[in-house]
Amino acid sequence: MDRGWWWKFGFIVAVTLGTIWFLIPTYYSLVVLDRDQRNNLAVLEQRLPAWAPPARYRLNLGLDLQGGIHMVMRVDTKTALQKRTERRGQQIASYVNDKKLGEVTADTDPEQLQLTLKAKDPATMDAIEKEVLATFTDFKRVSRDGATLVLSPDEGQTNRFREEAVDQAMLVIRRRIDKWGVAEVDVRKLGTDSIQISLPGRSNPEQAKELVGTTAQLEFRMVDDTNPQFFAQMLQQTPPPEGSNITLTQEGGFPQLSSPSREALLAYVKDKTPEGREVLTECIANPVKKNECSAYRSFLVEKNVPLTGESLAGADASLGSLNEPEVNLAFDAQGAREFEKLTEAGVGRRMAIVLDENVHTAPNINEKIGGGRARITMGRMGARSFEEWLGEAQTLALVLKAGALPAPVTVGEIRQVGASLGDELIKKGSLAALVGLALVVVFMAIYYRKSGLIADVALLLNGLLILAGLAFFNATLTLPGIAGFVLTLGIAVDANVLINERIREELSHGKSARAAVDQGYDRAFWTIFDAHVTTLIAGFILFFTGTGPVRGFATTLIVGLLASLFTSIVVTRVITTYFVHGRNAQRVSV
Amino acid sequence: MQILKHKTNFDFIGKRKPAIFISTIINLAIIVGIAAAGFNLGVDFAGGTVVELKFNHSVSPTEVRERAQKGGLHDVSVQNIGSSDENAFLLRMGGVTQLTEENATKAKAAIQGLGTITNVYPDLANGIINFRSTTQLTPKAIRDAVVASGTGVQEVRDLGESSSGHGFDYQVVASGMADKVREVLSQGQETPDFEQRRVDYVGPQVGKQLRNRGIMALVYSMLAILIYVAFRFDFKFGPGALLAMVHDVVMVAGYYLVSRREFNLTSIAALLTIVGYSVNDTIVIYDRIREDMVKYKGKPLAEVINIAVNDTLGRTILTSGVTALSLIGLLIFGVGEIFDFAMAMLVGIIVGTYSSVYIASPLTIWLDERAAAKAARSGGIDRQQPNAA
Numbered sequence: 001m002d003r004g005w006w007w008k009f010g011f012i013v014a015v016t017l018g019t020i021w022f023l024i025p026t027y028y029s030l031v032v033l034d035r036d037q038r039n040n041l042a043v044l045e046q047r048l049p050a051w052a053p054p055a056r057y058r059l060n061l062g063l064d065l066q067g068g069i070h071m072v073m074r075v076d077t078k079t080a081l082q083k084r085t086e087r088r089g090q091q092i093a094s095y096v097n098d099k100k101l102g103e104v105t106a107d108t109d110p111e112q113l114q115l116t117l118k119a120k121d122p123a124t125m126d127a128i129e130k131e132v133l134a135t136f137t138d139f140k141r142v143s144r145d146g147a148t149l150v151l152s153p154d155e156g157q158t159n160r161f162r163e164e165a166v167d168q169a170m171l172v173i174r175r176r177i178d179k180w181g182v183a184e185v186d187v188r189k190l191g192t193d194s195i196q197i198s199l200p201g202r203s204n205p206e207q208a209k210e211l212v213g214t215t216a217q218l219e220f221r222m223v224d225d226t227n228p229q230f231f232a233q234m235l236q237q238t239p240p241p242e243g244s245n246i247t248l249t250q251e252g253g254f255p256q257l258s259s260p261s262r263e264a265l266l267a268y269v270k271d272k273t274p275e276g277r278e279v280l281t282e283c284i285a286n287p288v289k290k291n292e293c294s295a296y297r298s299f300l301v302e303k304n305v306p307l308t309g310e311s312l313a314g315a316d317a318s319l320g321s322l323n324e325p326e327v328n329l330a331f332d333a334q335g336a337r338e339f340e341k342l343t344e345a346g347v348g349r350r351m352a353i354v355l356d357e358n359v360h361t362a363p364n365i366n367e368k369i370g371g372g373r374a375r376i377t378m379g380r381m382g383a384r385s386f387e388e389w390l391g392e393a394q395t396l397a398l399v400l401k402a403g404a405l406p407a408p409v410t411v412g413e414i415r416q417v418g419a420s421l422g423d424e425l426i427k428k429g430s431l432a433a434l435v436g437l438a439l440v441v442v443f444m445a446i447y448y449r450k451s452g453l454i455a456d457v458a459l460l461l462n463g464l465l466i467l468a469g470l471a472f473f474n475a476t477l478t479l480p481g482i483a484g485f486v487l488t489l490g491i492a493v494d495a496n497v498l499i500n501e502r503i504r505e506e507l508s509h510g511k512s513a514r515a516a517v518d519q520g521y522d523r524a525f526w527t528i529f530d531a532h533v534t535t536l537i538a539g540f541i542l543f544f545t546g547t548g549p550v551r552g553f554a555t556t557l558i559v560g561l562l563a564s565l566f567t568s569i570v571v572t573r574v575i576t577t578y579f580v581h582g583r584n585a586q587r588v589s590v
Numbered sequence: 591m592q593i594l595k596h597k598t599n600f601d602f603i604g605k606r607k608p609a610i611f612i613s614t615i616i617n618l619a620i621i622v623g624i625a626a627a628g629f630n631l632g633v634d635f636a637g638g639t640v641v642e643l644k645f646n647h648s649v650s651p652t653e654v655r656e657r658a659q660k661g662g663l664h665d666v667s668v669q670n671i672g673s674s675d676e677n678a679f680l681l682r683m684g685g686v687t688q689l690t691e692e693n694a695t696k697a698k699a700a701i702q703g704l705g706t707i708t709n710v711y712p713d714l715a716n717g718i719i720n721f722r723s724t725t726q727l728t729p730k731a732i733r734d735a736v737v738a739s740g741t742g743v744q745e746v747r748d749l750g751e752s753s754s755g756h757g758f759d760y761q762v763v764a765s766g767m768a769d770k771v772r773e774v775l776s777q778g779q780e781t782p783d784f785e786q787r788r789v790d791y792v793g794p795q796v797g798k799q800l801r802n803r804g805i806m807a808l809v810y811s812m813l814a815i816l817i818y819v820a821f822r823f824d825f826k827f828g829p830g831a832l833l834a835m836v837h838d839v840v841m842v843a844g845y846y847l848v849s850r851r852e853f854n855l856t857s858i859a860a861l862l863t864i865v866g867y868s869v870n871d872t873i874v875i876y877d878r879i880r881e882d883m884v885k886y887k888g889k890p891l892a893e894v895i896n897i898a899v900n901d902t903l904g905r906t907i908l909t910s911g912v913t914a915l916s917l918i919g920l921l922i923f924g925v926g927e928i929f930d931f932a933m934a935m936l937v938g939i940i941v942g943t944y945s946s947v948y949i950a951s952p953l954t955i956w957l958d959e960r961a962a963a964k965a966a967r968s969g970g971i972d973r974q975q976p977n978a979a
Contacts, residue, residue, distance in 0.1 A: 072796060074793070074795070079749070079761075083749065203786075205789050205791070332726065410718075410793065411744075411766065411791070411793065412792075412793045412795065412796040413791065413792050413793060414766070414789060414790070414791040415789065415790050415791070416786075416789040417787070417788050418785060418787040420644075420785070420787065421787040421788055425925075428924070428925060429923075429924075429928070431919065431923050432919035432920045432922065432923040432924055432928075433919060433920075434919065435918065435919030435922065435923065436915070436916040436917060436918060436919035436920065437916070437919075439915045439916065439918055439919070440912060440915050443912065443915055444912075447908075479927070479928055480856055480859060480927070480928070480931065482928075483924075484863075486916050486919065487863065487913070487917070487935065489916050490912060490913035490914075490915070490917070491867075491870070491913065493913075493916075494870075494909045494912060494913060497905055497909050497912060498874065498905060498909070501902075501904060501905040501908065526877065527874050530818075530822055530877065531871075531873050531874060532870075533818060534815050534818060534869040534870055534873060535866030535867065535869075535870055536866075537811060537814045537815050537818060537866070538811045538862045538863060538865050539866065541807050541810050541811040541814065542807060542811075542859060542862050542863075545804075545806065546807070546855070550856065550858070550859050553856075554859075557863070
C-alpha cells in the first residue's frame with residue numbers, strides 16, 4: 001500500500017475513534033444517569049470520566065421525546081404602539097396650544113398607526129406644521145391638506161420600540177420562570193415579535209401559560225433601612241458558602257448583597273431574616289444581552305403590603321423641571337389616601353416597587369405625598385445617553401401601567417408532551433430506526449457480498465457520525481429527527497449502490513478489477529455529489545424556515561448528508577482499495 | 591446477485607406521450623381535488639386544539655364524547671389511537687378559545703351589566719373582547735363577571751384611560767380550549783381517571799403564519815435546486831427536473847388528499863424531502879445522459895436518452911428499493927405523524943422513480959425538438975434530425 005493510502009486510513013481510524021469518544025457524554029446522559037437527572041449538566045459532569053468530552057456536548061432530546069412544554073408567545077406590539085401614538089398625539093396637541101400657535105385636535109387611526117392633526121383655524125397650520133416637525137422628530141409628515149396634517153411615527157423609532165417591547169417581555173418572562181425554578185429553560189426570540197419558551201420536564205400547560213401570560217402582581221412595599229449595615233453584618237457573621245459568589249456592593253448608599261444566582265442569594269439569607277421582613281431581589285440587566293440578568297441585588301423589605309397595583313390608575317413618563325425624566329403615578333381615591341398615609345409615615349425611607357417579587361426600583365420618599373399623584377425621578381443620568389435615560393422612564397411607566405409586560409402578550413402556540421408518551425416514542429423510534437438499518441445492512445451484504453459489507457461498515461460509521469455531529473452542534477434529537485436519521489441512512493447507502501453498479505458495469509466492459517474500482521469511484525463521484533447537494537438545499541431551507549421538531553428533522557438531514565459524503569465515498573474507497581490493490585487481487589466482489 | 595440480469599432495452603422515449611398524458615390528468619385531478627375538498631388540515635395550519643388522553647380503564651370513544659358534551663364541549667371529535675386496549679384518544683377542537691359565539695353573547699351581556707359600557711366588540715378568532723367603560727372598573731370585577739357568564743378568562747388587561755378622555759379601555763382574553771378539556775372530563779372525580787399525554791394548541795394567526803412559511807419553503811427550495819441544476823448541467827435540463835419535482839410533490843399531496851391523513855408541519859417536511867429526493871433521482875439519469883451525449887456523438891438525442899435510462903435502470907430500481915427498505919421500520923413502529931411521514935416518503939420514492947424515467951428525461955427531448963423546429967422555421971441549418979416520434 002502506498003503512503004497516501006496509509007494517511008487516509010489513519011485519518012479514518014482517528015475519525016472513528018474520535019466519534020466514539022465524542023459520544024461518551026451522550027451515552028452517560030441517556031443510559032447511565034437516571035431519567036430525572038438527564039438534564040442536570042452538573043451531575044453529568046461529575047459522573048463523566050476525566051478524559052471524556054465536556055458534559056455540554058451531550059445529545060439533547062427534543063421536548064417531544066423527553067416530555068415538556070414548548071410555547072410561542074406573541075408580543076402584541078401593535079396595541080402598545082397604538083397607545084403610544086395616541087399619547088404622543090395628546091402631547092403634541094397640548095404643546096401646540098401651550099406655544100399659542102393655534103388650536104389643534106389630535107386623532108389616531110388604529111389601523112394605519114397614523115396621527116391626524118386638525119387645526120381650528122386653517123391659517124395657523126403652516127406654522128404649526130413647521131414647529132411640530134422640528135420639535136417632534138419621532139414623527140414624519142405623511143400628507144397635508146389645508147387644516148389637516150397627517151403624521152406617522154418614524155420607522156426607526158417604532159422598530160426600536162417594538163424591539164424594546166419584545167426584549168422587555170422576554171426579561172419579564174425569564175424572571176417569572178426563574179421564580180418557578182425550572183432548570184434548562186430556553187427563552188429566545190422568534191422572528192420579530194414572538195418569544196419561544198421551552199420547558200423540559202414540565203407537564204401542565206395551563207400553569208405555564210398562567211405563569212408567563214398573565215398580568216404580574218405590582219406591590220408598593222417599605223424598605224427596612226433601620227439598620228443600614230444589615231447585610232454587611234450578615235456577611236461578617238456568616239461567610240457565604242463557597243462558590244455562591246455572594247459579595248457586598250455599595251451602590252445607592254446602602255450596602256447590598258449581590259450574586260449572579262438568585263437562588264444562591266435567597267438560600268443564603270433564608271434563616272437570617274428578622275420576623276415580619278423579607279429579602280427580595282433586584283435584577284441588574286446584562287448590559288449586552290438586555291433580556292438576561294447579570295446579577296441580583298438584595299433588599300430587606302417589610303412583609304406587609306400596604307398598596308398594590310389595583311389602586312394605580314395610571315402612569316406616564318415625562319420630563320421634569322430640570323429636564324430630567326420622571327414617571328408620574330396617579331392613584332384612585334382609596335389608593336391616594338393609602339399612599340398619603342404611607343408616605344407621611346415613611347419620609348426619608350425608601351419605598352420598593354415590587355413586580356412579581358422582584359424589586360423594580362426603590363425610590364426615596366422625600367415628602368408626604370397627597371392628592372394621589374406621585375413622581376418617581378429617574379436618578380442620575382450617569383453613563384447613559386439621554387435617550388436611554390428617558391427610555392428607562394418610559395419602560396418603567398409602561399411596566400407599571402400594564403402590569404409588567406410593556407405590550408400585551410398572547411399565546412400563539414403550545415405543545416406539551418407528557419413524559420410517559422416521550423418514553424414510548426423514544427422506544428418506538430429507536431426500534432424503527434434499528435429495523436430499517438438492519439434490513440438495509442442485510443440486503444447490502446447479500447446483494448453485493450464483500451462490497452456490500454464494506455458499505456455496511458461505512459453505514460454504521462455514518463450512523464455514529466450523525467449522532468456525534470448532532471451532539472457537537474448542540475442540536476436536539478426529535479421524533480421527526482429519527483425519521484430523518486433513517487432516511488439519511490437510505491441516501492448514504494444509495495451512494496454505494498451507485499458506485500457498485502458502476503463498478504459492475506465497468507467490469508462487464510472487461511476492465512481489470514483495479515481499473516473498474518477506480519473508474520467506478522471517479523465516475524460516480526459527481527453524480528453522488530450533485531445528488532447530495534440538491535437534498536442539502538432542501539434541508540437548509542427547511543432548517544431556516546422550520547421550528548421545533550421540524551427543525552430537528554432538518555438538522556439530522558443536513559448532518560447526515562455531510563457524514564454520508566465522507567463515509568460512502570472516502571471510507572468505502574479506502575477499504576475497497578485495500579482489497580483490490582493491496583493483495584493484487586484480480587477479482588472484486590461486487 | 592443482480593436485479594436485471596441482462597441489459598434492458600425498453601423504449602421509454604417512445605412511451606413518453608401516454609405517460610405524460612396520464613400524469614398530467616392525475617396531477618390536474620389532484621389539484622382540482624385540493625381546491626374543491628382541501629386537505630384535512632392539522633392544528634398546525636388550521637389553528638385549534640388537540641389533546642391526547644390515556645384512560646386507566648377501558649372506555650369507548652362514544653363515552654368520551656358524551657362526557658365532553660355533558661360538560662359543554664359540543665364541537666369535539668374523538669378518535670381512538672393505537673390499539674383499542676391502550677385506551678388512548680385524540681380529542682380535536684376546532685375553536686381555539688372558549689369564546690364561542692354563544693359564550694361571547696353571554697359575556698357581552700355580563701360586561702354591559704357592569705356600568706355604562708360602549709364599544710363592546712368580541713374578536714372570536716383571537717378570543718378577545720375589547721370594550722370601553724365610562725367609569726373605571728377593576729380587572730377583578732370584570733374577570734368575575736365574564737367567568738360567571740361561562741367563559742374562562744386568562745387575563746383582563748387594563749389598557750388605561752383613553753386619550754380622548756371618553757372612558758377607560760379594557761381587554762378580556764379568554765382561556766384556551768385545552769384548559770377546559772381537563773376540567774370538563776374530570777368533573778365529579780377526585781383524581782382524574784385519565785392522563786393528559788399531549789396538548790397541541792396553535793393560535794389562528796400562528797397557523798396562518800406557519801402555512802405561509804411552509805409554502806414559501808417549498809417554492810424557495812424548488813427555485814434553489816433549479817438554479818443549481820441549471821448551473822451544474824445545461825439549461826436544457828432545468829424544465830424537466832422542475833416538472834418532475836412538481837409532479838412528485840403534487841402526487842404526494844394527492845396521497846394526503848385521498849387518504850385524509852392530517853396535513854401538518856411534518857407533511858411539509860416530507861414534501862420538502864421529496865423535492866430533494868426527486869431531483870436526486872433525476873440527476874443520476876441526467877448525469878448519464880450528459881456522459882453518453884459525449885460518448886455517442888452523432889446519435890439522435892432520443893436514442894442517447896434511451897440508452898442512458900436503460901443503463902441506469904438497475905440502479906434506479908435498486909436505489910428506490912433500498913431507501914424504501916429503510917422506511918419499513920418506521921412504517922411498522924411509527925405512530926401518528928411519523929407513520930404518515932414514512933408513508934408519504936414511500937409514495938414519493940415510487941412516483942419519484944417513475945417521474946425521473948418517464949417525465950424528466952423525455953422532457954429534455956421535447957425542448958430539443960422545439961429548438962430544432964424553431965431553427966428550421968427561421969431557416970437555420972438543420973443540424974440534428976430529432977428522432978421521429
